[in-house]
Amino acid sequence: MSQDQPRGEIVIDLDAIRHNVRRLREIAAPAAVLAVVKADGYGHGMVPVARAARAAGAEWIGVAVLEEALALRATGDRGPLLCWLATPGEPYDAAIEAAVDLTASSVWQLAEIAATAERLGARARLQLKVDTGLSRNGAPLEEWPELVTQAVRAQATGVVTVTGVWSHLACADEPDHPSVKVQEAAFVEALAVAEAAGLEPEVRHLANSPATLTRPSSHLDVVRCGLAVYGLTPVPQLSSAAELGLRPAMSVQSRLAAVKRVPPGSGVSYGHSYVTERETTLGLVPLGYADGVPRHVSNRAEVSVAGRRHRIAGRVCMDQFVVDLGDTDARPGDPVELFGAGGGDRPTAQDWAEAAGTISYEIVTGVRGRAIRRWVGADA
Numbered sequence: 001m002s003q004d005q006p007r008g009e010i011v012i013d014l015d016a017i018r019h020n021v022r023r024l025r026e027i028a029a030p031a032a033v034l035a036v037v038k039a040d041g042y043g044h045g046m047v048p049v050a051r052a053a054r055a056a057g058a059e060w061i062g063v064a065v066l067e068e069a070l071a072l073r074a075t076g077d078r079g080p081l082l083c084w085l086a087t088p089g090e091p092y093d094a095a096i097e098a099a100v101d102l103t104a105s106s107v108w109q110l111a112e113i114a115a116t117a118e119r120l121g122a123r124a125r126l127q128l129k130v131d132t133g134l135s136r137n138g139a140p141l142e143e144w145p146e147l148v149t150q151a152v153r154a155q156a157t158g159v160v161t162v163t164g165v166w167s168h169l170a171c172a173d174e175p176d177h178p179s180v181k182v183q184e185a186a187f188v189e190a191l192a193v194a195e196a197a198g199l200e201p202e203v204r205h206l207a208n209s210p211a212t213l214t215r216p217s218s219h220l221d222v223v224r225c226g227l228a229v230y231g232l233t234p235v236p237q238l239s240s241a242a243e244l245g246l247r248p249a250m251s252v253q254s255r256l257a258a259v260k261r262v263p264p265g266s267g268v269s270y271g272h273s274y275v276t277e278r279e280t281t282l283g284l285v286p287l288g289y290a291d292g293v294p295r296h297v298s299n300r301a302e303v304s305v306a307g308r309r310h311r312i313a314g315r316v317c318m319d320q321f322v323v324d325l326g327d328t329d330a331r332p333g334d335p336v337e338l339f340g341a342g343g344g345d346r347p348t349a350q351d352w353a354e355a356a357g358t359i360s361y362e363i364v365t366g367v368r369g370r371a372i373r374r375w376v377g378a379d380a
């Protein structure tokens with residue numbers, strides 16, 4: 001495949017990442033921004049995204065797992081970096097030595113981190129996570145006082161510094177959902193328990209992207225933003241990315257692999273779930289579900305060809321799908337945009353999410369396979 005004319009390309013605009021981080025800093029101020037770059041930067045590339053986010057003033061970076069934190073440190077990243085998901089027996093050594101902020105969601109996890117720090121003769125940076133109602137990770141409220149007590153003890157012996165206390169919201173994308181207020185109140189109580197026990201964490205944080213954009217009361221010291229950093233709306237039912245002042249950073253580009261004129265009544269792709277109503281032009285796009293084009297968008301999603309939207313015709317296959325181009329004058333090699341920055345008559349990842357019956361998070365993290373990733377912008 002020619003690098004100049006790739007069959008499929010995932011283009012990441014790092015200037016858009018910078019723009020979005022600046023926008024989030026404006027919205028969150030005086031709270032700091034933690035840019036979440038887990039899952040390879042939501043499919044955008046963890047390392048270039050983290051670099052662009054830091055350059056735009058994200059004070060913190062957040063990742064889910066240890067390997068992600070260490071991979072980022074290996075590229076020279078030295079700033080505050082939080083990691084939050086671990087299973088029993090994880091090797092914390094390298095992360096403690098690299099000054100990664102680890103998270104303890106339970107007494108056993110705290111004990112493992114403290115024991116590793118003690119063995120290394122080091123002091124682990126540690127944040128405590130409380131479950132205020134998501135019922136996912138985080139110490140349950142009943143266990144919280146004990147986790148706090150053990151953290152105070154470990155801090156007194158010099159094996160950890162408690163740098164933060166945090167929690168995560170269940171329904172921030174529905175700002176009026178009653179659970180949001182309940183979680184905010186539970187977090188205030190959990191903080192009071194920590195402070196009464198003598199902890200003075202540098203940072204307290206609760207907000208994800210939707211809470212950052214819709215609930216200033218949740219901002220506290222740091223906001224943890226993932227989706228909004230990538231320029232997508234976490235509250236599509238309320239505001240588009242453009243209305244929020246965000247710019248989608250990822251676009252997926254391809255080129256027509258074949259073009260043909262077909263008569264009315266032509267069945268298209270496996271199962272003939274699409275049959276042409278009139279004489280029309282079909283274009284073949286050489287990306288399929290193995291490349292992260294969800295099969296669920298068959299007959300539903302639209303792509304942009306020559307500046308206009310055209311619907312996918314028939315089933316998405318493993319390597320390719322067909323688009324009904326009507327009477328468009330198209331040729332093999334013509335550019336196709338599956339989704340991207342939007343504007344004009346061009347679909348976004350949010351449009352694709354709606355076509356697939358999912359969220360834009362899953363669309364952008366799902367892109368993979370044979371398309372080539374290319375980064376553009378000042379940090380590329």
Ligand SMILES: *Cc1c(COP(=O)(O)O)cnc(C)c1O
Nearest residue numbers: 036168208209210224225226227
């Ligand atoms: C993924 C994640 C985030 C970011 O969520 P967005 O909705 O993408 O902003 C924040 N905090 C935690 C704990 C996460 O796992």
